[in-house]
Amino acid sequence: MATLAQPAGPFALGTFSAPDGVPFPGLLSRDRVLDLGGALDWAPSGLRAVLERWEETLPVLHALADDDALDWRPLDGLRVHAPLEPRQIFQSGANYRQHVIDLEVAHRSPDDPRTVEEARAEIAAIMDRRAAEDLPYVFIGLPSTIAGPYDDVVLPSWAKKPDWELELAAVIARPAYRISADEALGYVAGYTIANDLTDRATVFRRDMPAIGTDWLRCKNAPGFTPLGPWIVPAESIADPGDLRVTLKLNGETMQDESTKDMLFGVARLVSYISQTSRLLPGDLVLTGSPAGNGIHWGRLLRDGDVMEGSITGLGVQRTRCVEETP
Structure with a gap:
């Protein structure tokens, strides 16, 4: 298609x-x-x-x-x-200011004495300090999650709360190790679209809460990263920090935000990753997802849903969800 x-x-x-x-x-x-x-x-x-x-x-x-x-x-x-098969996938979490504020407010304790407005203001201030002073939050995904931009997405029977996360993905051009943010964009060949699906029910380990998040379980089912349709050379994208990220579910807009809302831009993410890992040609750096995920709307993915994801200048991907058959 x-x-x-x-x-x-x-x-x-x-x-x-x-x-x-x-x-x-x-x-x-x-x-x-x-x-x-x-x-x-x-x-x-x-x-x-x-x-x-x-x-x-x-x-x-x-x-x-x-x-x-x-x-x-x-x-x-x-x-x-899918435009390519990466060797490594690096994924940024909690990287959109408004998204993090929404999540923090939604998961407030019932005993929190603050009003919603007070909570939002305090969390916004924390996000601004984080962008200025802290480091990105990055984890690793499996190449086996990659699927084509028009392929069906199989929802595993164990995934009780599957959700969408449309993201800008940077594609690495040459080996990068311990590079600065000022030189990082020179290592990016181009950009594409990724939908980093997540099962919200398995993000946290209930049996071992001290360990925290379980990225293997919640994000790495086969086909959970529809990619593409194409890679657009970096020279054709004037500013990766000023692109519109839009996801529609069955024709209704759910995510619609500018990459300006990212706490850490592409250059800072690539540089940060390279301080620990050696980035290789064809690797993907997923830059996080903006506000408007299904958990925010109280509407998660189910059989027959059609997701249409677009980013300025990068085309459109369109995927249909199907239940896993026994």
């Missing part, structure tokens, strides 16, 4: 296939797709291989996008897969 929403810039990158064909890395330009496995003289096997040679390949991609004589295929009729 293809989408009519066009990415920003002259081209984007993705993974495509004919209906029953083998997936191939492709260059998308003006509703047409070029198989990079044949167009590049070193025949990459997948999009991650393109990212591993990003600096030398980017000018070539520009030239290919302008060449009408090549063997282009119409996008319509091709299957769109």
